[in-house]
Amino acid sequence: MLEVHISNYVNYLDKQKRSSIHTSQNYQNDLSQFNNFCIEELAVKKIDDLTYQHIRFFIATAVENGLENSTVKRRLSALKSFFKYLQQQNVIQSNPASKIIAPKIAKRLPQFLTETEMGTLFNQPIDLNNFEEVRDRLIIDLLYQCGLRRAELLNLKEEDVDLQQQHLKVLGKRNKERLIPFSIHLKRNLAHYFNVKKEQSLSNPYLMITPTNKLLGTGKLTKIVNDLLARVSTLSKKSPHVLRHTFATHLLNNGADINAVKELLGHANLQATQIYTHNTIEKLKKSYKQAHPRSGD
Numbered sequence: 238m239l240e241v242h243i244s245n246y247v248n249y250l251d252k253q254k255r256s257s258i259h260t261s262q263n264y265q266n267d268l269s270q271f272n273n274f275c276i277e278e279l280a281v282k283k284i285d286d287l288t289y290q291h292i293r294f295f296i297a298t299a300v301e302n303g304l305e306n307s308t309v310k311r312r313l314s315a316l317k318s319f320f321k322y323l324q325q326q327n328v329i330q331s332n333p334a335s336k337i338i339a340p341k342i343a344k345r346l347p348q349f350l351t352e353t354e355m356g357t358l359f360n361q362p363i364d365l366n367n368f369e370e371v372r373d374r375l376i377i378d379l380l381y382q383c384g385l386r387r388a389e390l391l392n393l394k395e396e397d398v399d400l401q402q403q404h405l406k407v408l409g410k411r412n413k414e415r416l417i418p419f420s421i422h423l424k425r426n427l428a429h430y431f432n433v434k435k436e437q438s439l440s441n442p443y444l445m446i447t448p449t450n451k452l453l454g455t456g457k458l459t460k461i462v463n464d465l466l467a468r469v470s471t472l473s474k475k476s477p478h479v480l481r482h483t484f485a486t487h488l489l490n491n492g493a494d495i496n497a498v499k500e501l502l503g504h505a506n507l508q509a510t511q512i513y514t515h516n517t518i519e520k521l522k523k524s525y526k527q528a529h530p531r532s533g534d
Contacts, residue, residue, distance in 0.1 A: 238282055239272040246322050255412045257388065267315040271295055284329065292316055292334045310339040347482035347512060354469045355381060355483065361468065365429065368437050368448055373461050375430050376445065380462070380477050383407075383417045384484035384502050387458060387477040393444040395431065400424055409503035417501055485513040 247265045250256040256264075274295050275281040281291060295316075299309050313334065320332040350358075358377065363370040379385055385393075389407050397406040403424050405417045419427075439446060445453040459476060466475035481502070488498050499510040 238276055238284060239268065242284070242323060242328065243268045243272065243319070245326075246319050249322060257410050259388065263311060264315040264318070267312045268319055271312070271316060274298070284323075287333055289333045289336065293337055296337060313337060313339050347486070348472050348474050348479055349483040349486045350466065350470050350472065350479065352487060355487075358465065358469045366433070368433050368439075371430055371433050372445065373465060375426055376458065376461055377465055377480065378423055378426055379405075380480035381484055382419055382423050384481050385417075385477075386410075386481060386503075387455065389503075390477070391443075391445055391453060391455065391458060394442045395444055396442065398427055398444065400428060407503070410505075413503060415500065415503050482513070485510070489513050 243265060246268070247261055250261045250264065271292075275287065275291060278298075279291055279294070281287060296309060296313055299312060300306075316334040317332065317337075320329065320334050323329045324332050359374075363374050365371060376390070379390055379393075383405060385405075385407065386409070389409060392408060393405065399406070403419055403421070405419065407415050407417055409415060434446075437448070439448075439450050441450045441452065443452050445458065447453055447457075462477045462480065463475045466472070466479065472479065485498055485502060488501075489495065495507065495510055495514065498513070499507055502510060504510050
């Protein structure tokens with residue numbers, strides 16, 4: 238019923254909105270599930286027959302099936318955006334999803350590693366002549382020292398690294414470019430990695446590649462990070478994004494200006510960055526309770 242419209246909408250997200258691959262794939266999946274639900278569960282065959290009640294039933298069913306509120310909220314966001322697009326294209330007269338309210342999401346503090354855990358990880362020895370060991374250490378280094386998103390790291394090319402000026406040119410969400418400075422320590426590690434790549438005759442222009450000169454995949458990157466973090470942390474989640482959380486939390490804990498952290502992370506607004514201040518506040522509360530003589534009264 239909606240297949241052609243969904244395909245056109247995803248193309249619109251990619252070409253005009255310049256949405257991230259992650260967003261486009263999620264929205265396409267959400268809309269396809271809605272389309273199947275309408276056909277199989279509601280017996281709706283024409284787009285003109287879709288109503289507010291159909292969409293509300295789809296969302297309610299997702300909630301009853303135990304989907305996380307964040308997933309339900311994203312599905313509703315996809316539907317609202319999709320029908321708004323169809324309205325602009327004069328396919329429908331009104332947006333049937335516009336008045337539906339998303340479920341409230343309980344705020345969860347970002348998980349992060351301690352400075353001690355990160356120090357322990359970086360102190361573990363590696364074979365400096367082994368391409369994969371050097372690359373894997375550099376992955377941790379870049380995610381932690383630069384606060385990169387997983388996709389941003391995988392899209393980095395050698396030409397995006399300026400060793401002389403000590404900064405990375407990163408293409409973030411909505412193709413927004415930002416420069417991220419890095420330390421002399423990371424400069425040395427990057428220079429060594431480039432030398433090892435050259436010695437191995439690896440000519441792929443992308444930064445993160447395999448020993449066979451192919452671009453490193455998302456799944457492989459995630460596994461590398463998970464395996465390395467598991468050596469020093471018992472966190473339930475050990476993804477590349479945890480290192481991004483760790484980057485932001487450690488900066489704020491050590492007195493960095495929140496607006497500077499916002500720019501380094503590539504956040505569109507300060508609200509997205511402020512969640513990391515909660516970790517700082519919790520740390521202060523813990524110190525207060527441990528040290529103040531009347532904190533228990």
